[in-house]
Amino acid sequence: MFERFSRPAREVVATARQEAEALGHRHFGTEHLLLALVSGTGGGHDALVAAGVDRALVAAAIADTTVLGAADADALKSVGIDLDAVLSRITESFGPDALRKAVPGRRRGRVGVSPRVKKVLELALREAVHLGHQAIGTEHILLGILRDGSGRAFTIITGAGVDPVELRRTVVDGFGKAA
Known part of the structure; x- marks a missing residue:
C-alpha cells in the first residue's frame, strides 16, 4: 500500500x-x-x-x-478522592514529568x-x-x-x-x- x-x-x-x-x-x-x-x-x-x-x-x-480520565475522576470523587489534588501533590513532590515517567509501557x-x-x-x-x-x-x-x-x-x-x-x-x- x-x-x-x-x-x-x-x-x-x-x-x-x-x-x-x-x-x-x-x-x-x-x-x-x-x-x-x-x-x-x-x-x-x-x-x-x-x-x-x-x-x-x-x-x-x-x-x-493524563493517566486517568474524567470518568475516573468522577468515580474517585464519589469515594472522597479529589483527583486534581492528588495530581497536584504528585507534581509538587516528584516534579512535572513524574506521571509521564511512571506510565507503564x-x-x-x-x-x-x-x-x-x-x-x-x-x-x-x-x-x-x-x-x-x-x-x-x-x-x-x-x-x-x-x-x-x-x-x-x-x-x-x-x-x-x-x-x-x-x-x-x-x-x-x-x-x-x-x-
Missing part, C-alpha cells in the same frame, strides 16, 4: 512515528499522524491550518493526556503502529480510490481520519471547534481547484 503514498504522505507517516518515539510512546496513534500533518506540507496541512488546527494546539492536546525506542492508524491509512487508500486518484496524499490521510470518525486525532479536531463535515468539504473542494 505504501508504494501508492506520495512523498509528503510517506513523510507524514515517518514523522508520526518519530513524534511518538520522541514522546516515549509505545505506539503511534492518530494523534501523532495529526501532529505530523500539521507540522508538514501539502493539502492536509493547509486545510488543517486554515481551520485553526496547528502544531501548538495538537501538541498541547497530546501533552494534556512508555519507553524510548522503536514504536509500533496502533490498530486505529492502520484503519485510518486503509481509509485514506479508499478515499483516494473513491476520488479516482492514483496516489495517496496528505489530504487523503486527513480524509481517513475524518472518515474514521473517532480516535484521538478526530477528538482533537472536533475539540478545536472544527466541523468535520465542513473540513471534509474543504479538502474535497481543494482537489477540484488543484485539477
